[in-house]
Amino acid sequence: MDSKKILQAHKIQLQVSWLIDKVGYDSPLGKSIRFITYLMDGLLVLNAWRDFLVVRQQQIGNKFLAVDQAIIHSSYSGVRKLMQTEPQWRGNDLGIIRIYAPSYLLDNPLSLGTNGAEHTGVRAVLEYALPEPLERTEVIGRLVDQLLFNAAQRGRLHIGEDLPRMIIAILHQLIFQITLSEQEISASLDYTKNLFFASLPEPILKTLLKGKIQPQIEHRQRLIAKYKQSPQWQSYREIGTQYRLNEHQIVNSIFDMIHIAGTAGTSALLGSVIGVLCLEETVRNNVVSEVNSLWNGEVTPNAGAIENSELIGKVILETARLYPPVRFVSQLAPEAGEVEIGGKQCPFQKGTRLLGSVFTANRDQNKYQRPDSFDVTRDNSDILSWNGEGHERACPGRSLSIGLIKMFCFYLFKKYQWNSFSEVKWDMEKVRAVTPNDLVLSGFSQRSV
Numbered sequence: 001m002d003s004k005k006i007l008q009a010h011k012i013q014l015q016v017s018w019l020i021d022k023v024g025y026d027s028p029l030g031k032s033i034r035f036i037t038y039l040m041d042g043l044l045v046l047n048a049w050r051d052f053l054v055v056r057q058q059q060i061g062n063k064f065l066a067v068d069q070a071i072i073h074s075s076y077s078g079v080r081k082l083m084q085t086e087p088q089w090r091g092n093d094l095g096i097i098r099i100y101a102p103s104y105l106l107d108n109p110l111s112l113g114t115n116g117a118e119h120t121g122v123r124a125v126l127e128y129a130l131p132e133p134l135e136r137t138e139v140i141g142r143l144v145d146q147l148l149f150n151a152a153q154r155g156r157l158h159i160g161e162d163l164p165r166m167i168i169a170i171l172h173q174l175i176f177q178i179t180l181s182e183q184e185i186s187a188s189l190d191y192t193k194n195l196f197f198a199s200l201p202e203p204i205l206k207t208l209l210k211g212k213i214q215p216q217i218e219h220r221q222r223l224i225a226k227y228k229q230s231p232q233w234q235s236y237r238e239i240g241t242q243y244r245l246n247e248h249q250i251v252n253s254i255f256d257m258i259h260i261a262g263t264a265g266t267s268a269l270l271g272s273v274i275g276v277l278c279l280e281e282t283v284r285n286n287v288v289s290e291v292n293s294l295w296n297g298e299v300t301p302n303a304g305a306i307e308n309s310e311l312i313g314k315v316i317l318e319t320a321r322l323y324p325p326v327r328f329v330s331q332l333a334p335e336a337g338e339v340e341i342g343g344k345q346c347p348f349q350k351g352t353r354l355l356g357s358v359f360t361a362n363r364d365q366n367k368y369q370r371p372d373s374f375d376v377t378r379d380n381s382d383i384l385s386w387n388g389e390g391h392e393r394a395c396p397g398r399s400l401s402i403g404l405i406k407m408f409c410f411y412l413f414k415k416y417q418w419n420s421f422s423e424v425k426w427d428m429e430k431v432r433a434v435t436p437n438d439l440v441l442s443g444f445s446q447r448s449v
């Protein structure tokens, strides 16, 4: 993308910041102006997200304005500092995306968009509902094997299409003991794919797009009714009630955790891990040796095998550094102030979004040597990709996602094989899941023992 356009749009952002200072951030005029800048930058991001970030970072600095007058922090240290802020004031935003039409989510905020006691309660429910992968290796192993066996019947494994289907099926089994039909899986993935509709203004959704989004909303309603019939529901409801949450909050927060955070994040990272291992022959051979040394393949891998698979763990972290499934984290400024952007002071208002760009932070050359190279020996103990660690907003699904990906690696390299694979390519332009979406493992089959 033409870097002039990216910089020109930033000049407009700077001028608008003074205008907003005069007319008020939340006045009707302020809101309209911000929505226009949101669309202006949004279109640039949609078509060239990496260029957008890299050009602004290189030409303006580690802090720059974007979308609806948000301040993006792009360095490792800046993003880490944002992540560690406690308590954080949140709006109902999914990274860079603003949720302007909450009706798509049945008017329940995303857990990451809640604050105070509500956030504490929702997190308690989600943490309770999330299984500890080392305690569930047998069931996870069986599920992974069954899903890969189905792919082997089809003779291929398609990263962008098959992995999200597998992860959503596994999460429903683990969290609710529910087996989704193929149609339900398709409807769930359609729901997530169309999430960007929620960032359009509510009136548009309720009129022009009503016919388009109604099936997705109805699917969500049907599925959460099913959740309430599951054997686990009573215990989730009890935990939530202790924190004064109602049923609607509890069940919808779990729906979003499974669909958005869990499935989208884990399938993207699993796909990237497979892509990396297709490309890195030496690492792949070492992974195969590690799997063979830890597991004889007779019954499902046990907790010790999963826990001790150090190399696979390192591959997962380094892949999450280079290809973070979550590109942005977002919070709101509690007070108005001034910020230096490109050497000039610029006003910002209370409620301004402060965005952390995980992608650029993970490739910050002040933090990482040769930041764009895959290096499995790197120390990734302070990686930011799961929103850092040890604070109230860190990803609660970190160990489950790593456990699931490890289990997939065990089965893929011990029990299955493929003849060839297509080009391994990450799309750094169009905003899609950060994973080699088009990668196909052909001749995918079960290995004979």
Ligand code: HEM
Residues within 6 Å of the ligand: 095, 110, 111, 112, 113, 123, 126, 130, 257, 258, 261, 262, 263, 265, 266, 269, 320, 324, 325, 326, 328, 329, 330, 384, 385, 386, 387, 392, 393, 394, 395, 396, 397, 398, 400, 401
């Ligand atoms: C089983 C898989 C996963 C589940 C169930 C899960 C669940 C969640 C939930 C519920 C939150 C919101 C936490 C809160 O409200 O305080 C969250 C946040 C987050 N997760 Fe995960 N997650 C999973 C996998 C992943 C993966 C694979 C990544 C990236 C490598 C990831 C990165 C993040 C990040 C960066 C946030 C912070 C978002 C923000 O605050 O804006 N998650 N996750």
